[in-house]
Amino acid sequence: MSGAGDLAAQVVWLVDRALIADLLVEFARALDERDWDAYAATYAEDGVFRIGDAAWLEGRSAIRAATVSERGCGAYAGTWQGSSNHAITITGDTATTRSYLHGLHLLGGGSADHADGAGWYDCAVRRTAGGWRFTDVRITEVWHAGEPLRHVTSLDPAQPDAPK
Structure with missing residues (x-):
């Protein structure tokens, strides 16, 4: 790229990329610190959360309720979400991301009593009046x-005893 217009576009892209990376970090921080409101605020009102075919939640309030519940992350004595290698593709006011994940979940019976998982976060984000969500x-x-x-198999709202 060359010229002042290209430089301005590059600066906008860099700022957007930094804000999206910050959103990914905030997502993990809020979960680990049990800041449920901040976690929910990382989603657009119509946001969707899913774990493979095991869980599908729609809407910010449903995502928050399920996450805080004893069938979600609220069931754990502590969590540590590692999110890295953020690949971010921005197209105007939307973007996609892929991040590595490594989540540790302490069950409460001591440090050897844990449930851990690893894989990927694949996300879609949108620029909103409140920022990227x-x-x-x-x-x-x-x-x-x-x-x-526990939360991988227990958040599906179609299950009879899942949180609503």
Whole structure:
């Protein structure tokens, strides 16, 4: 690229990329610090969260309710979400991302009592009046260790005892 117009476009792209990367980091920070409102705020009102075919949640309030519940991340004594290698593709006011994930979930019976998983976060984001927000977060788990990840099989609203 050359010229002042190209430089301005590059600066906008760099700022947008930094804001989207910050959104990915905030997503993990809010989960790990149990800041449920901040976690929910990373989603657009019509956002979707899914874990493979095991869980599908639609809407910011449904995502928050399921996450805080004893069938979601609220079931764990602590979590540590590692998100790295953020690949971000921006197209105007939307973007897609792919990040590596490694999530550790402490079950509460001591440090050896854990459920861990790894794979990818594939996300779609949209520029909103409040900044970049997730419209779709899809987790693909490719590895797990320890106990089964409770929230992977328990958030599906179609299940009779799942959170609404």
